Amino acid sequence: MLSQIEGSLAVARSVMRCRPEVVAAYPISPQTHIVEGLADLVRTGELSPCEYLMVESEFGAMSACIGASAAGARAYTATASQGLLFMAEALYNASGLGLPVVMTVANRAIGAPINIWNDHSDAMSQRDSGWVQLYAESNQEAVDLHIQAFRLAEQLSVPVMVCMDGFILTHAVERVEIPEQAEVDRFLPPFTPRQLLDPAHPQTIGAMVGPEAFTEVKYLMHAKQMEALDQIPAIAGEFEASFGRAAGGLVRGHRIEDADTVVVALGSVLGTIEDVVDSMRADGVRIGALGIKSFRPWPAEEVREALAGAGRVVVVEKAFAVGAGGIVGQNVRLALSGTAPVVFDVVAGLGGRAITRASLRGLFEDVLADRVVPDRLHFLDLNTELVERELDRSRRGLIGAHAERMLRDLGTAGAGPY
Amino acid sequence: MLKVRVHGRGGQGAVTAAALLSHAAFAEGRHAQAFPTFGSERTGAPVVAFCRIDDEPIRIHEPISEPDALIVQDATLLHQVNVFDGLRPEGYVLLNSSRTLDELGVAEVRTGRRPDRLLTVPATAYARRYLGQPRPNAALLGGFAALTGAVSLGSVLDAIRERFPGPVGEANAKAARDAFDDVAQHRRQLADA
Numbered sequence: 001m002l003s004q005i006e007g008s009l010a011v012a013r014s015v016m017r018c019r020p021e022v023v024a025a026y027p028i029s030p031q032t033h034i035v036e037g038l039a040d041l042v043r044t045g046e047l048s049p050c051e052y053l054m055v056e057s058e059f060g061a062m063s064a065c066i067g068a069s070a071a072g073a074r075a076y077t078a079t080a081s082q083g084l085l086f087m088a089e090a091l092y093n094a095s096g097l098g099l100p101v102v103m104t105v106a107n108r109a110i111g112a113p114i115n116i117w118n119d120h121s122d123a124m125s126q127r128d129s130g131w132v133q134l135y136a137e138s139n140q141e142a143v144d145l146h147i148q149a150f151r152l153a154e155q156l157s158v159p160v161m162v163c164m165d166g167f168i169l170t171h172a173v174e175r176v177e178i179p180e181q182a183e184v185d186r187f188l189p190p191f192t193p194r195q196l197l198d199p200a201h202p203q204t205i206g207a208m209v210g211p212e213a214f215t216e217v218k219y220l221m222h223a224k225q226m227e228a229l230d231q232i233p234a235i236a237g238e239f240e241a242s243f244g245r246a247a248g249g250l251v252r253g254h255r256i257e258d259a260d261t262v263v264v265a266l267g268s269v270l271g272t273i274e275d276v277v278d279s280m281r282a283d284g285v286r287i288g289a290l291g292i293k294s295f296r297p298w299p300a301e302e303v304r305e306a307l308a309g310a311g312r313v314v315v316v317e318k319a320f321a322v323g324a325g326g327i328v329g330q331n332v333r334l335a336l337s338g339t340a341p342v343v344f345d346v347v348a349g350l351g352g353r354a355i356t357r358a359s360l361r362g363l364f365e366d367v368l369a370d371r372v373v374p375d376r377l378h379f380l381d382l383n384t385e386l387v388e389r390e391l392d393r394s395r396r397g398l399i400g401a402h403a404e405r406m407l408r409d410l411g412t413a414g415a416g417p418y
Numbered sequence: 419m420l421k422v423r424v425h426g427r428g429g430q431g432a433v434t435a436a437a438l439l440s441h442a443a444f445a446e447g448r449h450a451q452a453f454p455t456f457g458s459e460r461t462g463a464p465v466v467a468f469c470r471i472d473d474e475p476i477r478i479h480e481p482i483s484e485p486d487a488l489i490v491q492d493a494t495l496l497h498q499v500n501v502f503d504g505l506r507p508e509g510y511v512l513l514n515s516s517r518t519l520d521e522l523g524v525a526e527v528r529t530g531r532r533p534d535r536l537l538t539v540p541a542t543a544y545a546r547r548y549l550g551q552p553r554p555n556a557a558l559l560g561g562f563a564a565l566t567g568a569v570s571l572g573s574v575l576d577a578i579r580e581r582f583p584g585p586v587g588e589a590n591a592k593a594a595r596d597a598f599d600d601v602a603q604h605r606r607q608l609a610d611a
Binding site for chain 2: 168268357
């Protein structure tokens with residue numbers, strides 16, 4: 001049904017259509033409305049049969065999902081930020097055991113300093129946890145990706161994370177088509193577990209594995225993700241055939257065919273980037289955009305192919321590896337190794353800083369005019385004067401907390417994005 | 419594309435106002451995107467919410483810095499927040515107050531702008547009359563429909579009733595209708611003057 005609906009509630013309804021039998025969650029902004037929505041659908045009986053577990057923590061949420069999934073139930077949870085970090089240990093258990101749990105991550109920054117707003121630090125911190133990571137660029141895609149996520153997870157016995165930008169998507173009220181139950185039922189068959197704990201037929205899941213086979217078990221995790229590189233586009237193709245709209249896949253290009261410069265990004269910033277690309281195209285600039293839909297598995301070949309003809313590649317990402325550089329940027333460089341394009345790593349939108357068309361256009365024009373040095377990390381809209389003043393205070397030996405001193409410097413009474 | 423910014427205080431319903439406006443536009447077959455900013459949310463703190471309305475799908479996700487229209491739910495914000503920041507020259511302003519722009523000390527906003535697009539409406543008074551509570555939200559949306567014509571009064575009333583079924587919705591709908599009439603009449607007077 002076509003609805004004007006908040007992203008979180010649209011996702012809750014989409015998850016309901018996937019008929020999870022266990023939802024275990026702990027509320028944290030900006031994920032809260034998703035799990036509140038699901039709790040309400042369980043309460044009213046619209047989502048039935050389903051057990052909603054209000055657990056004591058995110059660690060408890062993922063542990064409950066692991067238990068439920070191992071017992072043969074379709075299990076779902078959602079979290080964000082510190083919540084994702086709190087479940088980190090259990091994330092590795094879900095993937096190591098090959099349990100097809102699906103989770104929404106309502107992307108939010110990680111503290112300190114504490115910050116409730118959007119960036120990708122949370123999901124990126126768990127990029128090597130063995131979970132598939134899909135990134136939604138709109139609320140429609142978030143809805144559609146959840147349906148695909150359950151298919152993929154259960155086909156491969158691998159847990160899948162659907163990442164959607166906190167607040168920017170979760171709290172945006174937009175037009176969304178929420179699929180009908182019969183449509184989803186046709187696309188997503190009932191869960192047939194590959195492994196099942198059953199008291200009547202006792203067996204072990206999660207045995208200790210020593211050096212004799214640990215490498216081989218880990219190798220299989222990697223092999224499964226490589227297999228997902230084939231499955232993800234196949235599922236996206238089937239989804240499009242059955243629902244009549246495109247969503248997901250590995251990568252999606254926008255006007256990249258003859259582009260000299262290609263901007264690479266993931267998540268909701270893609271729409272804003274495409275808007276800038278179109279306006280620069282209208283001025284005769286050969287620029288395009290490449291959206292990364294699946295970050296794990298990393299579609300190296302598809303990225304390489306999409307960027308092969310470009311002279312410059314600008315990676316705009318909402319997280320970075322402190323002390324090293326861009327995260328998506330490093331992966332792009334790896335995909336492009338031995339080829340011509342020059343890669344620019346740009347960090348943007350940290351902790352909820354708005355990524356505006358004006359800033360993006362300024363950045364792309366700077367890149368085109370060779371005003372940006374490649375091979376070093378750039379911070380979009382960095383207040384360098386603020387940083388310099390604080391560095392100066394530190395050099396003068398002033399003692400005190402950086403964050404609080406910089407807020408005082410700005411004359412900010414209370415934190416806020418506006 | 420019409421870009422609307424709503425300024426209010428925590429508890430006045432700025433976020434709900436933007437959402438209701440998007441529902442009204444959706445009901446008319448248009449594309450609309452409503453979204454809040456979240457800060458240190460507490461009752462009474464300045465709050466901002468946004469709404470874009472267009473005939474095409476909306477793909478951008480950035481705050482609105484150059485609004486075509488402003489809805490200000492609380493006149494005391496005028497001397498605390500630069501609510502007019504970035505307002506386009508041909509822009510609309512609807513301010514919740516029983517006083518005029520002159521009496522509020524913001525007459526200078528008229529400079530270079532059309533006076534019939536800059537109005538106040540006593541939305542809180544209408545809300546008190548029908549709802550018995552100082553919740554100016556729905557009334558302001560009725561006034562907004564009259565000021566801009568961006569959405570019809572009927573669509574606004576439907577959105578209000580859908581969000582608040584029963585007597586609360588009906589009371590809000592009455593407040594919205596009165597504010598619509600008030601603003602429509604005010605605009606006619608300015609046009610005749």
